[in-house]
Amino acid sequence: MEVRNLETFIIGSNNPTKIRALKNALSSLQIEGNVLTVNAPSGVKAQPIGDEETAKGAINRAKNALVLNNGTIGIGLEGGVVMMNETIYLCNWGALVTKNGEEFSASGAKIPLPIEFKDQLLAGKELGDLMDQYCSKEGIRKKEGAIGIFTDGAMNRAAMFEHVVKLLLGQWQYVMKNKK
Numbered sequence: 001m002e003v004r005n006l007e008t009f010i011i012g013s014n015n016p017t018k019i020r021a022l023k024n025a026l027s028s029l030q031i032e033g034n035v036l037t038v039n040a041p042s043g044v045k046a047q048p049i050g051d052e053e054t055a056k057g058a059i060n061r062a063k064n065a066l067v068l069n070n071g072t073i074g075i076g077l078e079g080g081v082v083m084m085n086e087t088i089y090l091c092n093w094g095a096l097v098t099k100n101g102e103e104f105s106a107s108g109a110k111i112p113l114p115i116e117f118k119d120q121l122l123a124g125k126e127l128g129d130l131m132d133q134y135c136s137k138e139g140i141r142k143k144e145g146a147i148g149i150f151t152d153g154a155m156n157r158a159a160m161f162e163h164v165v166k167l168l169l170g171q172w173q174y175v176m177k178n179k180k
C-alpha cells in the first residue's frame with residue numbers, strides 16, 4: 001500500500017450534515033486525515049437553480065475552503081433544485097480540489113419536490129425555509145433534510161452527502177494511485 005503524508009481536509013460549510021458526511025466517508029474508506037471546517041462562500045445564489053449553478057457552488061466552496069484555511073484538500077457540498085419537464089427536483093453536488101489544482105466533482109441523489117414549492121424556489125426562496133414552513137419544524141436543513149422528510153426517513157441529508165463524498169474521495173484516490 002502506498003504511504004502518504006496525512007492530509008488535512010477542509011470542508012467549506014458549518015452545516016453538521018455536510019461535516020458528518022465527510023467524516024463518515026473518510027472512516028468508511030479508511031482514509032486518515034484531519035478535518036477542519038470553514039464557512040466558505042459558494043459564489044452562487046443561496047438557492048442555486050440548475051445542475052450547473054449547484055455544481056459551480058460546490059467547486060467554489062471547495063476552492064475557497066482551501067484558500068481560507070491551510071489544508072491540502074478542499075471539499076464543497078451544495079444543495080440545489082433543478083427543473084425537468086414540469087417537475088422540480090432536489091439536486092446535490094460535491095467537489096474536491098487539491099492543493100496541486102486537481103479538481104473532482106460528483107452529483108448526488110435527486111428526488112421530486114412538491115409542485116407547490118416550484119414558484120417560490122424559482123423566485124429565489126431557499127428550500128431550507130420552505131421545508132421548515134411545510135413541516136412546521138425548525139432546522140430541517142441541518143438534520144434529516146428534505147430528502148429525509150420525503151423518503152420517510154429511508155435516506156437522510158448526511159447519508160446522501162456521504163455517498164457524494166465517497167464518489168469524490170474514490171476518484172481522487174484512483175488518480176493518486178495511478179500517477180506515473
Ligand SMILES: O=P(O)(O)OP(=O)(O)OP(=O)(O)OC[C@H]1O[C@@H](n2cnc3c(O)ncnc32)[C@H](O)[C@@H]1O
Pocket residue numbers: 012013014015018046047048077078079080090126127128129131140141142144145146147148157
Ligand atoms: O451552511 P450551508 O453549507 O450553506 O448549508 P445549507 O443548508 O444552506 O445548504 P446549501 O447551501 O447547500 O443548500 C442550498 C439551499 O437548499 C436548501 N436545501 C438543500 N437541500 C436541502 C435539504 O435536503 N433539506 C432542506 N433544505 C435543503 C438549503 O437549506 C439552502 O436553503
Ligand SMILES: [Mg+2]
Pocket residue numbers: 046
Ligand atoms: Mg446555504
